[in-house]
Amino acid sequence: MTDDPRIDPHEEIAELIRSVEAPAPEHLHERIREMTRAGAGAGERRSARVGALRLRLGAALTAVAAGVTALVLALAGGSGGAALSLADASAVTLRGATMAAPAESPSDRSDLNAAVDGVRFPYWGERFGWRSTGSRLDRVAGRSFRTVFYSDGRGHTVGYAIVAGSPALEVTGAGREEWRAGTLYRLGRVRGAEVVTWKRDGHLCIVAGRGVSGSTLLALASWHERASAA
Amino acid sequence: MHTLDPQSLTQHVDRLYRAAWALCGSREDAEDLVQETFARVLSRPRVVRGEDAHYLMRVLRNTFLTGRRTASRRPTTVAALEEVVAADPRPTSRPEQALEVQELYSKIAELPEDFRLALVAVDVLGLSYREASRALEVREATLTTRLFRARKQVSEKLGGKGTTPAESTQVVRAND
Numbered sequence: 001m002t003d004d005p006r007i008d009p010h011e012e013i014a015e016l017i018r019s020v021e022a023p024a025p026e027h028l029h030e031r032i033r034e035m036t037r038a039g040a041g042a043g044e045r046r047s048a049r050v051g052a053l054r055l056r057l058g059a060a061l062t063a064v065a066a067g068v069t070a071l072v073l074a075l076a077g078g079s080g081g082a083a084l085s086l087a088d089a090s091a092v093t094l095r096g097a098t099m100a101a102p103a104e105s106p107s108d109r110s111d112l113n114a115a116v117d118g119v120r121f122p123y124w125g126e127r128f129g130w131r132s133t134g135s136r137l138d139r140v141a142g143r144s145f146r147t148v149f150y151s152d153g154r155g156h157t158v159g160y161a162i163v164a165g166s167p168a169l170e171v172t173g174a175g176r177e178e179w180r181a182g183t184l185y186r187l188g189r190v191r192g193a194e195v196v197t198w199k200r201d202g203h204l205c206i207v208a209g210r211g212v213s214g215s216t217l218l219a220l221a222s223w224h225e226r227a228s229a230a
Numbered sequence: 231m232h233t234l235d236p237q238s239l240t241q242h243v244d245r246l247y248r249a250a251w252a253l254c255g256s257r258e259d260a261e262d263l264v265q266e267t268f269a270r271v272l273s274r275p276r277v278v279r280g281e282d283a284h285y286l287m288r289v290l291r292n293t294f295l296t297g298r299r300t301a302s303r304r305p306t307t308v309a310a311l312e313e314v315v316a317a318d319p320r321p322t323s324r325p326e327q328a329l330e331v332q333e334l335y336s337k338i339a340e341l342p343e344d345f346r347l348a349l350v351a352v353d354v355l356g357l358s359y360r361e362a363s364r365a366l367e368v369r370e371a372t373l374t375t376r377l378f379r380a381r382k383q384v385s386e387k388l389g390g391k392g393t394t395p396a397e398s399t400q401v402v403r404a405n406d
Contacts, residue, residue, distance in 0.1 A: 020248065025247075025261070032268050189262055
């Protein structure tokens, strides 16, 4: 055995593999460019925060160490961590249900009888034919995620998560942004699933599904805001 | 050691995409893996020792392994037509080559995980043995053995279809 590839009898295969020209698709390049722009911006903002923090540290020294720790957490955006990757945020919405589906709200035809901190899950059955089929509860990044699953009856399932606690967790890594009725929606793709994230009443919401287009998810996600506003 | 410059990462997208494709065996999964890898890297400032490409390979590998663990715990779903259509049209502008690349990468994707990672690091990403062994956190001798076996298995898989490695090389290049 040798580590010299020149006398590897299978060097032909290595050559074959090296000869492959398979550029990444342009839309992937574009997504990465968007992500790096966003990442660079976040880095600059973070540097500014760190700079401000150092000034405070210089002035206050060790007596304010505890306060500084709290400040760091606050500047980072909330209760420890405060940001999730798109993959982590959408993970639970792509798993299976572990509890029964909530029923339709007896008082509001646009809602289900389930909510997180008063933020209610939508009822899509009548308008779109997507019926709630199950739910689950998870704890991710120190926050409680409640997810309701909906099915269109043709084998497609969508998970809709509302994250408890305020301020809302931020999500990094989404590739595209869309505004609907004054709300910013971030769209991305994770391991074959389309994902949409946005905020409702200061709570992070995530909708994700496989075999369902991003535009369908966006329509489902944004309908409730419009229905509530109407 | 240096701080990773997010803007400089875009130059690695093509290489990472090929590596991801060879790891996953499908273009769609490769896109997701690359996107997830960059999302991880960009989630906070990174101080990197050595070349950016080695670091990216390590993150790609970790993201791939994490994804596989997650995937093994969830039910599989058949890709919908719209997902297939959503793939970039560029590779299909040269269908013969796209097919051959797909075939080659799918053979690589069938390899045992350790062999596959070694082959992707060295032959797809172009890392040296030393760089690859660091990125994959294995001894150089181990990497060499895995790489040898990986190439052998790919060679056999392609040869089993009546194509010798030398012929395969000619086929892919004929479409360049």
